[in-house]
Amino acid sequence: MSRIKTFVVLLLIAILALSACRPQTPVAPPQTQAPAQTQAPVQTQAPAAPTETPKPKEPIKVGAIFDLTGATADVGTPYSEGVKGFVEWLNKQGGVEGHPIELISADYAYKTDQAEQLYSQFVSEGVVAFMGWGTGDTEALRPRIAEDKIPFMSASYSAALTQIDKAPYNFLIGTTYSDQAIIAIRWAMQDWAAKGHSDKPKVALIHHDSPFGQSPVADAKAFAEANGVAFTSLAMPKGATDYVAELAQIEQFGANYVIVHTVSSPAAVLLKDATNQGMKDKMQFILLNWCADEIFIKLAGPAAEGVVGVIPFTPPTSPVPGHKDADEWLKSQGSSLQEKGLHYIQGWWTMAVMTEGIRRVIKEGKEVTGENIRAALETIQNFDTGGVTAPITFTPTDHGGNKAARLFKVENGQWVQLSDYISAQK
Amino acid sequence: MISGIYYTSYEQDMALRKTPAQRIRLAILILLLLSFPFFASRYYLTLANQIGIAVIGAIGLNILVGYTGQISLGQGAFMAVGAYTAGILTAHYGVPWWASIPVAALFTALVGTFFGLPSLRLKGLYLAIATLAAQVIILWIVTHWKAVTGGVEALVVPTPKLFGVKMNTDFNFYWVIWGTAVLITIMTVNLFRTHYGRAFVAIRDQDIAASVMGIDLFRYKLLAFAISSFVVGLAGALLAHYRTIVNWERFTMDVSVTYLAMIIIGGLGSVTGSYLGAAFMTLLPALITNLGRAMKASFPAIEGLIPFIQLAIFGLVIIIFLIFESEGLNKIWKDIKDYFRLWPFSY
Numbered sequence: 001m002s003r004i005k006t007f008v009v010l011l012l013i014a015i016l017a018l019s020a021c022r023p024q025t026p027v028a029p030p031q032t033q034a035p036a037q038t039q040a041p042v043q044t045q046a047p048a049a050p051t052e053t054p055k056p057k058e059p060i061k062v063g064a065i066f067d068l069t070g071a072t073a074d075v076g077t078p079y080s081e082g083v084k085g086f087v088e089w090l091n092k093q094g095g096v097e098g099h100p101i102e103l104i105s106a107d108y109a110y111k112t113d114q115a116e117q118l119y120s121q122f123v124s125e126g127v128v129a130f131m132g133w134g135t136g137d138t139e140a141l142r143p144r145i146a147e148d149k150i151p152f153m154s155a156s157y158s159a160a161l162t163q164i165d166k167a168p169y170n171f172l173i174g175t176t177y178s179d180q181a182i183i184a185i186r187w188a189m190q191d192w193a194a195k196g197h198s199d200k201p202k203v204a205l206i207h208h209d210s211p212f213g214q215s216p217v218a219d220a221k222a223f224a225e226a227n228g229v230a231f232t233s234l235a236m237p238k239g240a241t242d243y244v245a246e247l248a249q250i251e252q253f254g255a256n257y258v259i260v261h262t263v264s265s266p267a268a269v270l271l272k273d274a275t276n277q278g279m280k281d282k283m284q285f286i287l288l289n290w291c292a293d294e295i296f297i298k299l300a301g302p303a304a305e306g307v308v309g310v311i312p313f314t315p316p317t318s319p320v321p322g323h324k325d326a327d328e329w330l331k332s333q334g335s336s337l338q339e340k341g342l343h344y345i346q347g348w349w350t351m352a353v354m355t356e357g358i359r360r361v362i363k364e365g366k367e368v369t370g371e372n373i374r375a376a377l378e379t380i381q382n383f384d385t386g387g388v389t390a391p392i393t394f395t396p397t398d399h400g401g402n403k404a405a406r407l408f409k410v411e412n413g414q415w416v417q418l419s420d421y422i423s424a425q426k
Numbered sequence: 427m428i429s430g431i432y433y434t435s436y437e438q439d440m441a442l443r444k445t446p447a448q449r450i451r452l453a454i455l456i457l458l459l460l461s462f463p464f465f466a467s468r469y470y471l472t473l474a475n476q477i478g479i480a481v482i483g484a485i486g487l488n489i490l491v492g493y494t495g496q497i498s499l500g501q502g503a504f505m506a507v508g509a510y511t512a513g514i515l516t517a518h519y520g521v522p523w524w525a526s527i528p529v530a531a532l533f534t535a536l537v538g539t540f541f542g543l544p545s546l547r548l549k550g551l552y553l554a555i556a557t558l559a560a561q562v563i564i565l566w567i568v569t570h571w572k573a574v575t576g577g578v579e580a581l582v583v584p585t586p587k588l589f590g591v592k593m594n595t596d597f598n599f600y601w602v603i604w605g606t607a608v609l610i611t612i613m614t615v616n617l618f619r620t621h622y623g624r625a626f627v628a629i630r631d632q633d634i635a636a637s638v639m640g641i642d643l644f645r646y647k648l649l650a651f652a653i654s655s656f657v658v659g660l661a662g663a664l665l666a667h668y669r670t671i672v673n674w675e676r677f678t679m680d681v682s683v684t685y686l687a688m689i690i691i692g693g694l695g696s697v698t699g700s701y702l703g704a705a706f707m708t709l710l711p712a713l714i715t716n717l718g719r720a721m722k723a724s725f726p727a728i729e730g731l732i733p734f735i736q737l738a739i740f741g742l743v744i745i746i747f748l749i750f751e752s753e754g755l756n757k758i759w760k761d762i763k764d765y766f767r768l769w770p771f772s773y
Contacts, residue, residue, distance in 0.1 A: 117712055
């Protein structure tokens with residue numbers, strides 16, 4: 001019966017491992033734990049000189065889930081490195097008003113149930129804020145974070161998350177997909193007029209066949225129709241190896257501008273097909289943020305030339321002051337921002353804005369709780385990200401912090417700035 | 427000294443729990459289930475609730491695949507039907523949450539029966555592909571039928587309340603989920619003592635022989651689809667009210683495959699196996715993640731590799747288990763029981 005022995009050994013290992021992890025989880029809720037921890041240093045410091053030796057203050061716990069092995073790992077990995085990099089850099093600088101940030105993170109492989117497990121685990125470990133990642137986890141956790149009062153920032157920029165009554169604890173750093181599409185149409189109208197046309201351009205929106213992809217369609221359509229722009233939208237079928245049929249539909253519609261809202265690799269296939277069909281000279285392709293990145297240029301090669309992208313986070317190829325800290329930090333680690341790309345800076349500044357909220361809470365002398373961080377974030381006005389994004393503004397009624405984005409164009413295999421900030425409003 | 431279990435009366439033969447040891451184990455299990463929430467932290471409650479929902483879903487799938495032998499790849503979609511029906515009823519029509527759950531399960535049974543129709547003509551892999559169609563069609567409807575499902579946006583379900591108490595906390599919903607799981611367990615265990623259940627098993631073992639014996643294949647196959655989908659729909663409906671939000675990404679093809687893995691690893695055609703498989707497939711990734719976090723502290727150098735090590739371990743453990751005991755965890759559990767019961771003369 002050696003197989004049973006082996007099994008029992010396996011079982012024992014499992015039990016040991018579980019019990020080893022157990023002490024990490026505080027049984028007491030975080031509220032009761034906080035005073036206990038603040039008391040401890042007071043007692044030890046009292047006999048010694050009370051003002052001397054500025055010990056690192058109590059760390060502030062922030063939870064984070066990343067996709068490092070799942071469906072979106074290609075962009076999730078640099079984003080996660082950006083978030084982690086910012087925290088390490090900040091702690092080296094002395095943390096937030098002397099408090100180090102303790103980033104509790106794990107990979108969730110883009111699986112909703114694992115996101116939920118990690119979320120409840122991190123919350124019971126006392127995190128006061130949470131960094132998410134994709135549409136699936138952000139949507140699934142939305143009611144829970146509202147109940148637990150945990151401010152949440154992720155890389156999902158669906159306009160649905162700006163509905164304050166339905167998502168009171170979600171904050172968006174990136175321009176929403178709807179706003180990006182509107183910015184694209186706005187630019188198309190300007191560009192069309194600049195080319196000497198007196199009529200309005202025709203715009204097609206081709207998108208990923210998912211809620212992520214459909215997200216901007218309704219708002220883009222409403223905006224286009226209100227401005228007299230002919231508009232059509234169509235989905236890119238899942239698992240397709242080419243998009244010739246969809247391109248034919250776009251050609252038949254007579255589009256002058258094609259907005260592409262998908263992820264990098266299908267966008268690259270689409271542009272290669274468009275080049276082969278000779279369509280790239282007839283119409284201008286405009287990519288939205290999840291396909292307008294370095295990965296797209298690498299995959300599409302020469303087909304990427306001349307393509308325009310709506311990019312809310314300035315890519316490293318157009319240096320701005322907000323790139324400096326991240327670049328220097330990466331160089332001290334033997335890498336560079338050029339190498340990591342724009343998703344790194346996206347993660348870096350998303351974490352930076354969350355940290356700004358925490359900083360304001362501490363400055364006011366309040367207890368660092370999710371509720372206070374939310375209130376502090378809502379006081380952020382025109383927060384300067386060093387030119388990486390348009391200035392960030394949150395209000396108690398609007399958590400869509402960023403309404404503008406710039407357009408970039410691929411020239412010689414690099415994103416080169418094409419326009420100044422265009423706002424979706426006005 | 428025991429060399430086997432022998433019955434001297436029909437009552438003994440028909441009993442669900444045949445030996446004192448079985449009864450004691452059941453009592454311990456029930457005690458554990460009852461006391462667990464009072465000393466578990468929120469994280470462990472979340473895990474327990476996820477396992478509970480997975481148990482219900484796995485039992486549902488096992489009725490169809492394990493007991494009746496009709497392979498289904500539509501599990502995720504049927505869960506989606508349950509979740510969306512319950513969510514829509516409560517969010518748009520004001521149906522109380524507890525009433526929406528059985529209605530959603532019944533509706534899922536109806537949809538399941540419809541997609542079970544090809545089972546009359548198709549067997550084995552061909553049927554698997556037909557149920558795959560159910561997965562694709564249902565999810566397509568869910569993501570495109572805006573007026574009803576909300577399409578792009580996730581469906582937000584109002585917070586379930588009972589006598590003014592918020593039910594969707596991990597602690598409170600534990601009782602709902604595990605209460606349902608226990609009910610479903612009793613139902614399923616008894617189902618396979620009735621002639622319906624025996625007809626299902628007969629169809630699985632040899633459908634032509636079953637038909638010669640007078641079993642109406644069409645009727646019983648559809649019945650198996652209906653009962654299975656009912657239970658699966660129940661799991662989906664519970665999920666909707668537990669998380670208070672329904673989004674399509676929870677019900678993809680991945681989910682169908684995971685549930686198949688659960689019942690194969692746990693043990694096909696066994697309720698205990700469904701429990702073991704559901705617990706295994708939920709706890710293993712959690713365990714590996716926690717090991718990874720522990721490793722992160724002691725081996726910072728390989729931090730970047732940990733997620734990949736986790737993936738490799740997950741795959742490896744499943745392969746080892748299948749080689750080790752192809753009849754699933756349930757067989758291993760049986761072997762352990764036999765080993766102790768028959769000790770010291772196990773041969």
